[in-house]
Amino acid sequence: MKYFLLLFISVQVAAQVTTKNKKAIALYKRAENFRVRGQFDPAIELLIQAVKKDRRFEEAYWQLGNIYQAKGNWNLSLSAFEKGYAAALPLRHKDYFYAIGCVCLRSGKYEKAKAVLEKFLAAEKTNVKKTAQAQVWKSQADFALEHLRDSLNYQAVALNDSVNLFPMQYFPTLTADDQELVFTVRHGSAYSDEEDLYFSQKKNNRWQKARPLDNLNSNYREGASAISADGHQLVFTVCGPSGCDLYESRKTGTQWGKPQILSGAINTKGWEAQPSLSADGNELYFVSDRAGGLGGYDIWHSKKNEKGEWTKAVNAGSPVNTPFDEIAPYIHVNGSNLYFASNGLAGMGGYDIYVSEKDKEWGKPMNMGVPLNDCNDQYSFAVTGDGTSAFFSREEGGN
Numbered sequence: 001m002k003y004f005l006l007l008f009i010s011v012q013v014a015a016q017v018t019t020k021n022k023k024a025i026a027l028y029k030r031a032e033n034f035r036v037r038g039q040f041d042p043a044i045e046l047l048i049q050a051v052k053k054d055r056r057f058e059e060a061y062w063q064l065g066n067i068y069q070a071k072g073n074w075n076l077s078l079s080a081f082e083k084g085y086a087a088a089l090p091l092r093h094k095d096y097f098y099a100i101g102c103v104c105l106r107s108g109k110y111e112k113a114k115a116v117l118e119k120f121l122a123a124e125k126t127n128v129k130k131t132a133q134a135q136v137w138k139s140q141a142d143f144a145l146e147h148l149r150d151s152l153n154y155q156a157v158a159l160n161d162s163v164n165l166f167p168m169q170y171f172p173t174l175t176a177d178d179q180e181l182v183f184t185v186r187h188g189s190a191y192s193d194e195e196d197l198y199f200s201q202k203k204n205n206r207w208q209k210a211r212p213l214d215n216l217n218s219n220y221r222e223g224a225s226a227i228s229a230d231g232h233q234l235v236f237t238v239c240g241p242s243g244c245d246l247y248e249s250r251k252t253g254t255q256w257g258k259p260q261i262l263s264g265a266i267n268t269k270g271w272e273a274q275p276s277l278s279a280d281g282n283e284l285y286f287v288s289d290r291a292g293g294l295g296g297y298d299i300w301h302s303k304k305n306e307k308g309e310w311t312k313a314v315n316a317g318s319p320v321n322t323p324f325d326e327i328a329p330y331i332h333v334n335g336s337n338l339y340f341a342s343n344g345l346a347g348m349g350g351y352d353i354y355v356s357e358k359d360k361e362w363g364k365p366m367n368m369g370v371p372l373n374d375c376n377d378q379y380s381f382a383v384t385g386d387g388t389s390a391f392f393s394r395e396e397g398g399n
Contacts, residue, residue, distance in 0.1 A: 018058050018059065019054040028060050040071060047064045048064070062084045082100065104141075117134050142346070144347070163210050171184040174382050176229035176230070179201060182197060182213070183210075184198075197217055226276045228277050228281040233250055235286075246272050247259040265309070271287075276331045279334075285299055287328070295322055295325055297325040301316050327351065328340055339353060341353055350375060350377040350378075353373055354366060379393075
């Protein structure tokens with residue numbers, strides 16, 4: 001699964017491109033019309049034709065690198081950026097150092113990532129935002145080089161085809177007895193495809209065929225959810241025309257009640273999603289990009305008061321949140337371990353899974369290590385009650 005925030009590096013193209021080949025320029029302009037609309041495949045075809053007309057067409061290589069990067073094709077992106085760098089004027093070199101450093105990190109080429117990012121940091125004197133990002137990437141390359149061989153005793157086993165039925169399934173959440181699994185299904189591979197909530201129950205140590213939560217699913221997109229320990233309270237994400245908000249439903253018998261949108265103590269004009277409930281259902285962790293956070297996406301926290309109402313959410317703060325993005329929180333049933341994904345901490349590149357332990361305050365997050373974390377994105381990590389197993393999603397074979 002590919003989740004949000006595929007990094008896309010963009011630098012304004014000069015009005016005058018470096019090539020003098022009119023056919024190459026015409027192909028490049030046509031490609032730009034497709035690229036800006038997100039139609040990457042025809043843009044790639046035209047840019048490949050453009051560089052065949054002029055093998056030193058630097059801007060065409062640059063945009064090829066950007067598009068391949070947005071598609072997550074790191075090796076083709078690196079190849080295009082390296083060809084662009086070879087054709088670029090010295091003034092453009094630091095842009096390529098930044099781009100190549102990112103792509104090398106995301107493809108697990110840690111030595112090269114570190115070397116190129118050091119060149120960028122030595123060359124860049126004014127762009128504070130890019131410098132901060134490059135410093136994080138370099139710290140991740142350093143961490144990966146130090147810990148790449150520290151493989152921990154994890155064994156990943158795919159769930160049976162009663163659960164893995166769909167083009168995409170992710171964001172698992174569990175009841176405390178580990179007998180019911182609720183997760184999000186996307187009915188296609190495109191980001192805009194319909195999302196619904198499904199559940200599976202374990203019988204005779206085997207997960208049964210996943211079924212939709214029909215009375216909770218709608219014409220909108222139902223995303224990440226959190227189920228209480230007793231299986232009778234569900235908080236979930238609904239994304240519609242006005243954005244993403246959190247809703248709550250309660251189960252009576254075998255039926256889920258009508259979803260109710262959570263109050264303004266939780267939902268804002270910002271983006272709210274990816275909830276996690278404490279075992280007793282009285283604490284809620286979720287992700288938001290609202291004002292007042294430390295980064296782009298932060299983890300926020302709310303408790304119920306004596307009336308059973310959610311209090312105004314507060315930022316989970318440092319060291320959990322960083323100036324970058326923290327997503328997919330999962331509060332364990334013990335109430336002391338918070339699992340989440342971050343791209344702003346030392347790790348293997350992209351989003352890694354971390355755990356923070358609470359002793360009055362949340363402690364320094366610990367990277368969950370190899371082989372769980374690698375240069376790809378990891379997220380949606382749910383740990384069983386006894387702490388010996390976890391459920392997570394990852395992309396395999398394009399699914």
